[in-house]
Amino acid sequence: MPAMPLSDRVLMGPGPCNPYPEAVGALGRPMLGHLDPEFLTVLDEVNQNLRTVFRTSNSLTFPVSGTGSAGMEACLVNTVEDGDVVVVGVNGVFGDRMCEVAARCGAEVVRVQAEWGRALDPQELLEAHPSPKVIAVVHAETSTGVRNDIAELGSGKGDSLLLVDCVTSLAGIPVDIDGWGVDLAYSGTQKCLGTPPGLAPVTVSPRARERLVDRSRSWYLDFSMIADYVETGSARAYHHTAPISLVFALHAALDTILAEGLPSVIERHRACGQRLQEGLQGLGFELFAEEGHRLPELTTVWVPEGIDEAEVRAQLLNVYGIEVGGGLGAFSGKLWRIGCMGHTARHRNVTNLIGALRELLG
Amino acid sequence: MPAMPLSDRVLMGPGPCNPYPEAVGALGRPMLGHLDPEFLTVLDEVNQNLRTVFRTSNSLTFPVSGTGSAGMEACLVNTVEDGDVVVVGVNGVFGDRMCEVAARCGAEVVRVQAEWGRALDPQELLEAHPSPKVIAVVHAETSTGVRNDIAELGSGKGDSLLLVDCVTSLAGIPVDIDGWGVDLAYSGTQKCLGTPPGLAPVTVSPRARERLVDRSRSWYLDFSMIADYVETGSARAYHHTAPISLVFALHAALDTILAEGLPSVIERHRACGQRLQEGLQGLGFELFAEEGHRLPELTTVWVPEGIDEAEVRAQLLNVYGIEVGGGLGAFSGKLWRIGCMGHTARHRNVTNLIGALRELLG
Numbered sequence: 001m002p003a004m005p006l007s008d009r010v011l012m013g014p015g016p017c018n019p020y021p022e023a024v025g026a027l028g029r030p031m032l033g034h035l036d037p038e039f040l041t042v043l044d045e046v047n048q049n050l051r052t053v054f055r056t057s058n059s060l061t062f063p064v065s066g067t068g069s070a071g072m073e074a075c076l077v078n079t080v081e082d083g084d085v086v087v088v089g090v091n092g093v094f095g096d097r098m099c100e101v102a103a104r105c106g107a108e109v110v111r112v113q114a115e116w117g118r119a120l121d122p123q124e125l126l127e128a129h130p131s132p133k134v135i136a137v138v139h140a141e142t143s144t145g146v147r148n149d150i151a152e153l154g155s156g157k158g159d160s161l162l163l164v165d166c167v168t169s170l171a172g173i174p175v176d177i178d179g180w181g182v183d184l185a186y187s188g189t190q191k192c193l194g195t196p197p198g199l200a201p202v203t204v205s206p207r208a209r210e211r212l213v214d215r216s217r218s219w220y221l222d223f224s225m226i227a228d229y230v231e232t233g234s235a236r237a238y239h240h241t242a243p244i245s246l247v248f249a250l251h252a253a254l255d256t257i258l259a260e261g262l263p264s265v266i267e268r269h270r271a272c273g274q275r276l277q278e279g280l281q282g283l284g285f286e287l288f289a290e291e292g293h294r295l296p297e298l299t300t301v302w303v304p305e306g307i308d309e310a311e312v313r314a315q316l317l318n319v320y321g322i323e324v325g326g327g328l329g330a331f332s333g334k335l336w337r338i339g340c341m342g343h344t345a346r347h348r349n350v351t352n353l354i355g356a357l358r359e360l361l362g
Numbered sequence: 363m364p365a366m367p368l369s370d371r372v373l374m375g376p377g378p379c380n381p382y383p384e385a386v387g388a389l390g391r392p393m394l395g396h397l398d399p400e401f402l403t404v405l406d407e408v409n410q411n412l413r414t415v416f417r418t419s420n421s422l423t424f425p426v427s428g429t430g431s432a433g434m435e436a437c438l439v440n441t442v443e444d445g446d447v448v449v450v451g452v453n454g455v456f457g458d459r460m461c462e463v464a465a466r467c468g469a470e471v472v473r474v475q476a477e478w479g480r481a482l483d484p485q486e487l488l489e490a491h492p493s494p495k496v497i498a499v500v501h502a503e504t505s506t507g508v509r510n511d512i513a514e515l516g517s518g519k520g521d522s523l524l525l526v527d528c529v530t531s532l533a534g535i536p537v538d539i540d541g542w543g544v545d546l547a548y549s550g551t552q553k554c555l556g557t558p559p560g561l562a563p564v565t566v567s568p569r570a571r572e573r574l575v576d577r578s579r580s581w582y583l584d585f586s587m588i589a590d591y592v593e594t595g596s597a598r599a600y601h602h603t604a605p606i607s608l609v610f611a612l613h614a615a616l617d618t619i620l621a622e623g624l625p626s627v628i629e630r631h632r633a634c635g636q637r638l639q640e641g642l643q644g645l646g647f648e649l650f651a652e653e654g655h656r657l658p659e660l661t662t663v664w665v666p667e668g669i670d671e672a673e674v675r676a677q678l679l680n681v682y683g684i685e686v687g688g689g690l691g692a693f694s695g696k697l698w699r700i701g702c703m704g705h706t707a708r709h710r711n712v713t714n715l716i717g718a719l720r721e722l723l724g
Binding site: 242 | 368369370371373375377378379380381386387390391392393394395396397398427428429430431432434435459462463466467550552558559560577578579580581582600601602603604605606607608611679685690
């Protein structure tokens with residue numbers, strides 16, 4: 001079999017982004033066993049640095065051994081049992097996915113919807129049910145480019161657990177787990193964390209830990225068992241073999257992010273997103289997401305009438321080596337989703353994409 | 363934070379092994395999106411090469427986005443519903459784990475046990491229940507170094523589905539999914555496949571596909587949904603983001619294995635295991651696993667009386683950079699588990715370990 005050509009893309013879709021070079025370098029670090037004291041030190045440092053980017057002191061903060069959707073399933077399967085009420089905010093694909101996952105955990109799901117492209121109303125979520133076990137919401141909707149407000153949910157949640165999807169927000173826009181009163185959150189490494197996909201950082205508050213289900217439906221994602229391996233000072237008891245190389249990569253990416261400074265990284269995402277959105281509007285694209293709730297790291301635009309969007313995306317990929325994402329669901333063929341996350345969030349990539357589109361669209 | 367020293371181990375524990383250099387090199391291949399046509403080609407080739415090493419023509423053959431235990435959970439959660447009878451062979455930790463995972467899927471579990479260190483009796487498994495939905499067994503028990511016989515289960519399974527754990531067997535000893543009549547099998551990449559941990563290759567027979575549960579308890583591991591993304595000719599519909607870098611690594615490792623030739627790779631494991639077992643006996647170690655059912659890729663030995671096993675293992679790690687594994691469960695402190703898998707299965711590593719032990723034990 002001949003070797004595959006190694007195409008080198010500028011990844012401006014909804015994720016994965018281009019990983020930080022430091023993360024790529026760390027992938028090839030010599031393998032260690034999952035019980036090697038040196039690996040456990042790396043894992044401890046990863047968990048500590050995740051606490052910094054999540055802005056939390058939660059002891060149980062670690063990367064789940066799966067992609068972002070595994071993080072979603074892990075948070076739900078550990079908190080929800082048959083008949084528990086879960087209020088879910090739905091204004092895109094990932095809110096919808098939370099409903100489906102919660103239902104498979106046996107939940108009675110109460111959907112609170114907003115039009116795709118608009119933000120959820122926190123008050124409506126708080127009033128949807130008198131005593132839900134969990135209120136679940138997506139912080140940054142990857143399908144629409146909309147940011148939902150979290151802080152008001154934390155202050156009004158009462159006895160409920162607040163669960164937040166931070167897949168596309170963590171290290172891209174401000175996230176404040178403890179300040180907002182979030183009980184469970186999960187992310188993915190391939191977005192603003194600038195690491196290859198395959199891990200889902202999660203954080204679990206002491207309050208949520210007291211209410212974890214006994215013997216969750218999932219053995220692989222059982223937080224109580226995993227805690228005995230991942231927590232500093234725990235028994236470090238073998239549960240399953242961690243994806244060692246990806247943990248090395250996340251370790252390096254977090255070091256890189258914290259060396260640049262989290263506020264600087266967030267400002268870089270903001271500035272690139274703003275230039276991208278201005279540039280696209282200058283080319284005749286109309287922004288999709290509601291003003292005031294637009295994500296800088298994921299821009300959604302209506303493709304102008306008369307443009308063969310699939311053909312233009314194919315040319316971007318094949319001629320320029322730039323990947324942008326199409327719309328999901330009802331917006332397939334109508335929307336583009338353009339990411340500018342992690343190492344991709346550089347001015348040169350914005351300039352390059354706007355220039356390529358100017359050439360292609362005449 | 364100062365850079366961590368990069369210790370370079372010879373990994374002779376129960377896994378991970380040292381990955382093939384080609385797999386390590388491929389980890390750093392430029393990132394591609396999970397819907398990029400070039401990535402889908404890589405995935406198709408991985409799946410085809412997995413069919414070759416599994417010896418199957420099953421169309422649904424692909425790497426689950428998690429470690430080996432995720433493969434176990436995926437195979438059970440897609441076949442077992444509340445009240446289904448699952449017969450499980452238990453002669454070690456991983457048979458026991460299958461019982462636990464099946465129970466969490468709602469199964470009525472029928473345990474068929476053998477003493478740790480001895481092989482299961484296939485006839486006993488076949489007679490344990492008149493009509494189980496699933497008969498599940500571990501091919502190579504990583505906790506004991508024992509190989510269980512599979513072929514007799516396939517010919518006698520009747521209407522049941524035969525599910526086999528090939529985590530430590532695939533590409534290390536002969537595996538013949540179609541020839542043996544296995545319906546579902548899973549493996550892990552960090553054992554004899556010589557790839558970093560984080561993926562669980564699975565294969566599902568057409569017969570098993572007809573009997574997959576509707577809407578499995580796990581969304582993340584739902585075979586019916588994942589099939590729409592991973593199968594050649596499918597809609598390639600987005601389900602979750604694959605761990606791209608690990609798929610690149612598995613692609614390279616499979617190329618390397620098939621270039622050497624699967625029979626040669628298996629012979630290399632056999633020869634290294636035999637030399638290791640002879641060498642250990644020469645040093646006064648007694649083999650644990652039943653003769654005739656010993657795995658060459660994972661050797662278990664009783665640690666001789668009077669040896670401080672934890673201290674010797676620490677010296678192997680710290681002085682020689684060699685990792686060997688301790689015993690699990692009741693055998694902690696009494697057994698060693700010594701792996702010789704994937705790229706680690708080289709004569710030089712056997713010679714090195716035996717030499718180091720000779721020096722340490724005087």
